[in-house]
Amino acid sequence: DTEVTQTPKHLVMGMTNKKSLKCEQHMGHRAMYWYKQKAKKPPELMFVYSYEKLSINESVPSRFSPECPNSSLLNLHLHALQPEDSALYLCASSRKTDPYAVHFGPGTRLTVT
Amino acid sequence: SQQGEEDPQALSIQEGENATMNCSYKTSINNLQWYRQNSGRGLVHLILIRSNEREKHSGRLRVTLDTSKKSSSLLITASRAADTASYFCATQNSGNTPLVFGKGTRLSVIA
Numbered sequence: 001d002t003e004v005t006q007t008p009k010h011l012v013m014g015m016t017n018k019k020s021l022k023c024e025q026h027m028g029h030r031a032m033y034w035y036k037q038k039a040k041k042p043p044e045l046m047f048v049y050s051y052e053k054l055s056i057n058e059s060v061p062s063r064f065s066p067e068c069p070n071s072s073l074l075n076l077h078l079h080a081l082q083p084e085d086s087a088l089y090l091c092a093s094s095r096k097t098d099p100y101a102v103h104f105g106p107g108t109r110l111t112v113t
Numbered sequence: 114s115q116q117g118e119e120d121p122q123a124l125s126i127q128e129g130e131n132a133t134m135n136c137s138y139k140t141s142i143n144n145l146q147w148y149r150q151n152s153g154r155g156l157v158h159l160i161l162i163r164s165n166e167r168e169k170h171s172g173r174l175r176v177t178l179d180t181s182k183k184s185s186s187l188l189i190t191a192s193r194a195a196d197t198a199s200y201f202c203a204t205q206n207s208g209n210t211p212l213v214f215g216k217g218t219r220l221s222v223i224a
Contacts, residue, residue, distance in 0.1 A: 004155075033211065040219075041216070042201055042214035042215060042216055042217055043156065043201075043214050044214075045211050045212075045213075048211055056211065088153065090155055090156070092156075098143065098205075099143055099144040099161060099163060099205060100205075101146060101158040101161055102146075102156075102158065102203075102212055103158065104148075104155035104156040104157070104158075105155050106154055106155040107153070107154065107155050109153065
């Protein structure tokens with residue numbers, strides 16, 4: 001299995017809702033990432049997990065809460081989001097051996113109303 | 114933070130022509146990678162070139178790297194309509210630092 005899967009594909013939520021994005025990979029990768037991408041912009045790194053531990057948080061607001069339950073799963077919990085948080089959220093994974101290619105999931109298109 | 118700058122921002126060519134995209138970066142790197150993204154989808158890894166390599170080929174793709182100029186180019190030969198996508202360069206500094214993406218080039222191949 002050489003792919004990263006993400007659910008849901010699309011999500012519409014209100015500013016008072018709580019929702020979660022899910023990501024799964026079965027490539028044995030020990031690094032997992034969340035990126036945020038606005039239209040016509042490059043992906044921006046949000047979080048990095050290394051061996052199931054949070055290693056990088058790029059000063060992301062606390063309304064985004066990542067979780068790595070095990071080496072194959074990565075979640076992003078959303079709460080009290082703002083309309084400007086609407087974006088494509090991309091999960092990715094990679095080996096930890098330097099250098100490495102990053103494998104991306106198809107993304108979750110999030111709309112905050 | 115952003116490292117790379119792609120040039121041009123947008124490129125439109127006829128099917129069968131070659132497409133060249135350039136990427137410049139600011140700091141020393143361990144490797145540089147190119148990714149493709151079809152509209153609203155995830156990114157697909159195309160090719161990785163290490164800092165001690167100057168040129169690499171993969172099918173219709175040719176990548177060059179000039180570390181003295183801190184620049185790279187991606188050449189797609191004999192383009193097809195299916196090559197229509199955004200192309201991003203991404204750099205990785207030494208060690209296990211995450212990728213940093215450039216702004217991207219939007220390529221349109223007209224049949």
